[in-house]
Amino acid sequence: MAIVARRGDAPRTLPDPMNFASDNTAGTAPDILKALMAANEGFVLGYGNDDLTRSVELRIGELFQRPAAVFLVPTGTAANALALAHVSPPWGAVFTHREAHIVTDECGAPEFFGGGLKLIGLPGTGCKIAPKTLEDALSHYSGHAPHQVVPSALSFAQASEGGTIYRPDEIAALAEIAHRHGMKVHMDGARFANALARLNASPAELTWQAGVDVLSLGATKGGAMAAEAVVFFDPALALQMGERRKRAGHLLSKHRFLAVQFQAFLNDGLWLRLARHANAMADRLAEGLADAGYRPVWPVDANLVFVAVPGAVEERLRAAGARYYVRTSDSLPPDLRMEPGSRLLRLVTSFATVEDEVDRFVEIIRSA
């Protein structure tokens, strides 16, 4: 999914509304900010040797109904790359969607952390991988050792980069194939809360009960300042992950400030409330667009809306101050026809999106 053009970056700071560029253009959710303030009291041992960190690690395990090994880090790229490197040898092949964030947007982080592992990009409508696609791809990886890389992991994003969601049975079908081939299953959960908020399923059902071995659990896009977690559902799989994190520079010294973000994020369902709001704003946007004659190109399951509009319409949006990215995608439904001159917009909502900006955006399109 290549970026064709960035819109509206002439003034880099964008105080004006209708900002759908990314969920990371929003700031920090107020409750998390308050918790950061409160955590500032007193002296605390660094590098995660503090009570708060320990309690957050346990809390995440409880949430997933399983004693998990948890490693907090400041970025999603770090979480993904550390996780993949830990379940794949340098000669491993990680199968993923060809428009996955780890393929297109992390500048080779998995390859770096993994000592030169290889990402194999698979096609799939709406940025989702179909079980048959995985099975077919794997059929080419046998009988040719040691000349070929070795299938070592499946990695997929939940919600996907297209904003679509894998149901538990879809995850189970993929994981069954992966495990049958001796591979581990990694879920990039940068928007895990958005997926969870949408589905009638528990965190456990969406992950290890469906076969996920390791999860990048995101908080930043959901409302934290900078906080992600690598969660191994089998602690034995995490052996010496502490050394891997440290050596990558991702063990924060004043670690309490990382831990407290997660504490607040998960406390009393805040993460789901924030995600439900973002999802609701995406729904409102999708409905408005459909009403206006522009149905999103694939299902809107989370907080991302992909829609194709005529070039002239896109220019009016931009002129009105709306912010978003114009994309291309190889994942469009096979039967979808993009009109010549139309542009594919990626619209992202967040906990900070308000109804008014959604409505104004839709109104511009409707009146165009």
Place this chain on the structure above:
Amino acid sequence: MAIVARRGDAPRTLPDPMNFASDNTAGTAPDILKALMAANEGFVLGYGNDDLTRSVELRIGELFQRPAAVFLVPTGTAANALALAHVSPPWGAVFTHREAHIVTDECGAPEFFGGGLKLIGLPGTGCKIAPKTLEDALSHYSGHAPHQVVPSALSFAQASEGGTIYRPDEIAALAEIAHRHGMKVHMDGARFANALARLNASPAELTWQAGVDVLSLGATKGGAMAAEAVVFFDPALALQMGERRKRAGHLLSKHRFLAVQFQAFLNDGLWLRLARHANAMADRLAEGLADAGYRPVWPVDANLVFVAVPGAVEERLRAAGARYYVRTSDSLPPDLRMEPGSRLLRLVTSFATVEDEVDRFVEIIRSA
């Protein structure tokens, strides 16, 4: 400098005073915390594409009186490892003190980031490298290509891990040797503010004017939450450093929160005020200890005090709730005799240290 034992970690959270374990057991300086709050307003492009980040990068250049290439990252290990990897090929040898943080405390981060580069640890009293030591070491690295690694960089900490400081002429002498051998010079400035606050010198005089090519400029130990900067004094040397940072997972998405920490840290001399306080507390501690008959083992130039005390005294300190690390060191002055049974304490002060805890600590020793 190996850790013999950790003291007082039975309760991991340590709200009680006399905490000299590390400058990262303190929280965030209030002014920096306030700035973080204030930065939360509105939508801002992520990944450093915002006005605040740009202005902080320029501000750092001004401070050093030179157009510099600046890269903000969340940890000191990241800053050091990214910097060294960028100025050394994988077959490079980085000469440094054998008790340097990059040697003993970063779990091989420079080797990881640098594709397997090699650190060469040099001896030196008080954790400082003498020019002759460097010159002698380099004499073994010629005439044996391509079997030997290639000297590529000198790295030293300012202030050093022993809390000692290099004067500008000492830096210049080391840098001259390094440059003559085709090497780059890296300064680990995790405690750069402490060194600067002590010396009658400008940031420029302490760095590029003395021959430093790249600086890890620390803010975290000095009072920030998690903020460090890699500063290249020759922007051409920084080519594609952005890619290196991204691929290491050290480009924060909500980057404004990293930038604003530096803005506040450097604003109106805050960094120097905080450092001067930490240094003053170390001076008070050193003087008190000397008065009590325990002169620090080497000069106290910054915010670290190394002192040897009898085992019984150390146990009283611990029982009274004092927090610190007991160390061993190969960098003691040649003429220093450690009494049998004595223990070497590393005492670290910070912006948050108060006179009362220093005085209570000294009083325990005095009365022992």
Place this chain on the structure above:
Amino acid sequence: MAIVARRGDAPRTLPDPMNFASDNTAGTAPDILKALMAANEGFVLGYGNDDLTRSVELRIGELFQRPAAVFLVPTGTAANALALAHVSPPWGAVFTHREAHIVTDECGAPEFFGGGLKLIGLPGTGCKIAPKTLEDALSHYSGHAPHQVVPSALSFAQASEGGTIYRPDEIAALAEIAHRHGMKVHMDGARFANALARLNASPAELTWQAGVDVLSLGATKGGAMAAEAVVFFDPALALQMGERRKRAGHLLSKHRFLAVQFQAFLNDGLWLRLARHANAMADRLAEGLADAGYRPVWPVDANLVFVAVPGAVEERLRAAGARYYVRTSDSLPPDLRMEPGSRLLRLVTSFATVEDEVDRFVEIIRSA
């Protein structure tokens, strides 16, 4: 190009004729073997510090009409991976054909040597990359720094893995695009002699005069025991390549035995005579097959023939003792229809192939 099945490996040693499995199933050409014997006299400094090595390095430069930097290594995988790692940063993207040897058969060697670089596989009939394909692919790599890997090199095989050949103007067209995007051009010349022997062009015209920056010059497939060379046409590009080779374990201690293989290979046109014979055997095979109604699926330019035959025919060949690999390929001409049940054979000839085994093979097919 995945291997569907290996044929005839029940007895691993295959003394019987009709061996078209690979050009490395042949032994060493007699003249090269004789030269190895002759080089055994006396004491010679190791690691390439000998007269013979120096003279071979110069000889290769003369052959290409340019002072080149030459590095001998024992395998083609080493030559390719060392070359690519030397012209690409770890965050670089190397564009190549998706069925290239470096993609499918080197178990991630370029990624390992290159510190985690990324190979981008392009489609192309007959395993050749078309200039437009490269240009289109590159259009997705701009404007998204530092999130994307950076196009750093084009790598293509001459002859290609399909046995097709790039003409000088085709190379120039590709190289012009690559250079315009700041990339280097690498030629995998494992079968360079086969290409050269076919074309009416000089070594220089096929390489640097057409824009090639670095060549893996193969001798092993052509008749040597184990000898390849990395040839940089701009010696400045080869800076510290000696260290890279050594650290990869590819600097042979008794280096004279590597050098002498190249000396004999290049002496008095031996390499071209051996290649012409292999090519002629492939031509004979292709003509025989076409006469029998089985035209090769794409042009036979070098010593490889790809042909589709019915399953029953393939089984008769196998039963008769013929050796070859059955393949699949995504590089078939768009208008080619593979009959259901047919199998794609890869048939490789070498300096050691004799007319009789070609004729017997064709006869089996003809009579089937």
Place this chain on the structure above:
Amino acid sequence: MAIVARRGDAPRTLPDPMNFASDNTAGTAPDILKALMAANEGFVLGYGNDDLTRSVELRIGELFQRPAAVFLVPTGTAANALALAHVSPPWGAVFTHREAHIVTDECGAPEFFGGGLKLIGLPGTGCKIAPKTLEDALSHYSGHAPHQVVPSALSFAQASEGGTIYRPDEIAALAEIAHRHGMKVHMDGARFANALARLNASPAELTWQAGVDVLSLGATKGGAMAAEAVVFFDPALALQMGERRKRAGHLLSKHRFLAVQFQAFLNDGLWLRLARHANAMADRLAEGLADAGYRPVWPVDANLVFVAVPGAVEERLRAAGARYYVRTSDSLPPDLRMEPGSRLLRLVTSFATVEDEVDRFVEIIRSA
């Protein structure tokens, strides 16, 4: 052990006698060369899929009285680096002698193959590590996770770089310490035959029965052209080593020529006969030198003699055409006094050394 100066490389080819520069200045032993010729017949599957390779792998297992996993490679650097990388994580520390070949002469190969592992160089007279030295060093590596690298392997050379030998009980003492700390034991056996020929012990007694987990079994220095083997005494430890070798470019395509060297080397005790000759020449040299008043600085156990001679004597040797390296060493016996102006010579004998050149060398010294 740094090289102070290379002698006699003005003419790089050295046909004249008295060549004691290295055991790799000799050519290939005639029996091995003959075997190479004989192996040239017919077509054989590449990449080790041939009968000869399989039989050599089994033969090595028999020799060590244990089903071993064996991987042939062309260089000793490759064998060492592949072995160490396979038993150490990237954050591992490999303890070895500070003048070990892997530290001083492989340009960081272990660090490269091992993803940035760290070598810890230990002191020790005659280039041997004493058990207490290892034990003491390890005492600094605990209680500081995850900030420290993790002790992962002990590596020592047998015979050592000083030409000294570890007795089985010495190996067992080192291995016990290593295993108690969760480390693996690697033996660099570039001169394993020389050690074996000297001791009244079996290959098994010198290796796995004393605790060695993985051996680099050298043939090149002993008389082969280019052949080394990595031998894992527990095949489970070798999982996916085939992929590691391939991806490093060390799987030879015409693999039979690697296998046959080992076959001939081990056949009918050739390796021990060659080693006994080299050892005997070293003994003759050592005795002659001692008679002349120049006792070697440490025991001559294998085929290396280290002796200190006055500068003037060294110059006469050189003028007479003798070839050797002048070294420095930190491993001299504590009570040894090097006379001012004296030079430390490293003299290496091989299967090709003849009595006459030894005697002439001694005579020059005696008459000086």
